Amino acid sequence: MRTMMSSKYPSFSMKKEVKVKRAERKRSSFTQLTFMMKLYGVLVLFLAFSVALGLRCYTCASTEPKSCTGTTDCPEIFDRCFSLKVEVLNTALITKGCQHNAACVGPISCCEGNLCNGAVPTGPGVILLLLSSALMMLFI
Structure with a gap:
């Protein structure tokens, strides 16, 4: 009976792996979001400078x-x-x-x-x- 219970429920190491993978996905999406925010900031700054310089x-x-x-x-x-x-x-x-x-x-x-x-x-x-x-x- 004990062997059946262990196969039904995930082990502690499997839970830990799932948590690590979730954390890696969050970190990756945060890095992408940060990059996109920096890119938009540079574009807005560039547009502002080009308008400020005049014709x-x-x-x-x-x-x-x-x-x-x-x-x-x-x-x-x-x-x-x-x-x-x-x-x-x-x-x-x-x-x-x-x-x-x-x-x-x-x-x-x-x-x-x-x-x-x-x-x-x-x-x-x-x-x-x-x-x-x-x-x-x-x-x-």
Whole structure:
């Protein structure tokens, strides 16, 4: 009868193993949660810094559109980048820089976003790349 009881009920060592496995699972999920919280914190911090830096636009006054490679940080009052092309004596003068949205009329072409007034379309921003990398880490 004693042998039957011992096989019915788990031994003390088996109970201990189950408790250890549960503790390991809790520790593992806590580590993952901590990592995710740190990752979200870094993303929020990065987004805050990118917004705080303000708008960046290409700036130049040139006859060659491809030579407009200089950039500037726009003052807070400007919320758009602009491009203006004026033809004088069969020569096109291109001007690029920062502008307020109220001045975006007529021949002035305005756009929103960092470095949006370039001749060559810019690729995705650093924020978009970091965000996609973070999402990939979540699902892989």
